[in-house]
Amino acid sequence: MKVEIITIGDEILIGQIVDTNSAYMAQLLNAEGFSVVRTTSIGDNADEIKNTLAEAENRADIVLITGGLGPTKDDITKQTLCDYFGTKLVFSEAVFAHLEKYLDKANIVGMNDLNKSQAYVPESAYIINNERGTAPITWFERNGKVIVSMPGVPSEMEWAMSQVLPKLKQTFSAEEIIHQNFLVYGYPESTLAIKLAEWENALPSYIKLAYLPSVGLVKLRLSAKQTEGVVLKKAVNEEARKLRNILGKAIIAEKDTSLETIISNLLKEKKLTVTTAESCTGGNIARLLTSVAGSSAYFKGGVVAYDNAVKENILGVSADDIEEYGAVSLPVAEQMAKGALALLETDIAVATSGIAGPGGGTDEKPVGTVCIAVATQEGVISRQFLFGNQRDRNITRSSVAALVMLKEVIG
């Protein structure tokens, strides 16, 4: 079933807000086998709405509209939908009663005209009351196609989708679709693509591969569509097996998750504590570790050691070694990790020392040179990396590399 999403609002077209509704709806729809073929954002303009709607209805089986329903904008979208479907606004006692209950529960004082206007709904539409706001959800059907208009406020849209999606599944029997995600570390997208080319080209027609690169990581997603005489799960498992053979340890997770969440779960599961000693990453690793709810269970704290004096006085790094090897060196990174391990009294410590840039590079140690160490009571491992020349990317890549080493050590 083909779906098109239309998000309405001038605030989107001037870049005042990012349209997150489309992605949210697309994820839900995709997971249920509805395929979104296009999303369009337009302003609060009657003609634009009619034209876009006509194009979408012509191409797709289902058109989902969000936005343009706030009390102040109500007139445009709702009236436009009436014109488009050749119907008129009628006062609904049921919707009005619901509005009164809603406003009362939300402790909103009194029913004003703007709110009351929300009780006027298109006569030919099926109405779903909105339990998260004042704008009702209107569901139109014609020629076997469904057009639904819902509020644009994310929390209201999310609730609306919880009502609309089941009704869509009743109305249309969506085809089965299976996804499997792989989080891959250690390959730039282009290198990975070459490594996987042979396998990718041999994929059966009903299994598609998507590359979703982020800084330092690539997410691979296999999507398989229901096909005559194929057991999807079996087919996907078979391809997953081949992929594991090709990538081995480069696959650090087989679900749609983040590196910090994986580490959080591992640390909790093994009841281990961790600390950080960061130079070039400037606190970003600690930030990532503590971005996960419940991180206080395993993260006790850390040190950002930007200045050499901090490396020496707080982490106990040898001034002579900094002199001899330089602050960006494996011995110094290792001593930073060991120092933090002792100071914070944790099971594991991760340390970074590098040149994020743009300044500070030398011929011997150019911008992008980063040393990372992970220490435990058993000992310490360390590696030197050479990343790129962009400060923000170097900080992110260093953080990802450090978390991957941390994951290796946790096991």
Added chain:
Amino acid sequence: MKVEIITIGDEILIGQIVDTNSAYMAQLLNAEGFSVVRTTSIGDNADEIKNTLAEAENRADIVLITGGLGPTKDDITKQTLCDYFGTKLVFSEAVFAHLEKYLDKANIVGMNDLNKSQAYVPESAYIINNERGTAPITWFERNGKVIVSMPGVPSEMEWAMSQVLPKLKQTFSAEEIIHQNFLVYGYPESTLAIKLAEWENALPSYIKLAYLPSVGLVKLRLSAKQTEGVVLKKAVNEEARKLRNILGKAIIAEKDTSLETIISNLLKEKKLTVTTAESCTGGNIARLLTSVAGSSAYFKGGVVAYDNAVKENILGVSADDIEEYGAVSLPVAEQMAKGALALLETDIAVATSGIAGPGGGTDEKPVGTVCIAVATQEGVISRQFLFGNQRDRNITRSSVAALVMLKEVIG
């Protein structure tokens, strides 16, 4: 000048990523007097691309395309553009030479076939080399309209726009437009809108106000369009003066910049050093301070004190006070700041202690309660805040509040 934006990528249509490019581009375009009338997202599909492009070219003067250019997707979009414009891919020595330089600088080992394929460009297009990635920017012109294809990776798109926007201004001599930005702290968007309503409604027709909210801050932008018999600069200055009278100290900057950049410049100018003692912000303040190039001039390091033992043993916070007032309290935040100031030997220290959530809240101190302190040799100031119930937003709002207090103290 009417602009349409087309973002290409299956990952958008399945909701794997949110299309942030459109909003970024729309903001820039809007600021220069180009009006975005529609944004469309489609998949990596040749026919979809051709149809969408044809519709957009027919409606708008300028069509900006992002995405579908990664080395793994190269064939589709680039070849489709060639078909659409009736041209062919030709090998460009210049682009290839640039690619070699780029890959070398980025320390990406070796030129592989996929990267080499990026040197094949549409013969009839004007090419802009990509200094943030491997996919070149292609600029087509016909019938007085401009169609530009650029990479979809945000960092690459942002750089591409820095090249494309000036060229668009040359080509279309967009009408003169003057902007003045204000960075405002301390008001949620809706509250700010009410506070400014009277002034905003009285603005002359040729001056528009845009609200660009981010977590914890609102950027206000006055945009004045060339108008018969009006001295724009004078008119904008007059409205800016009125706005200053209304908002006073809530205006923390009058240019389009970031809080951390403002602080970075202040610290360098006054030759002051700073340190951080972070509990609920988990290293995010240190990350922000070190995200600015050259931050080693003023940032010596900091402590992430998540666990109370770290607050006591490393920052010297009194265990009795933690017992008596709780870890999330003004006395503890103040002692954290003073402790860091002494430990790191800096001029200023900023400390945070709060309940980011979702867990850890009590009736007395609900999730979102955050105490922030800033200490100098002269003394310490501290404030208690009550933010919301979302962990990530609480961390960001706490960091912004801490940086604003830091800015006050630097003066």
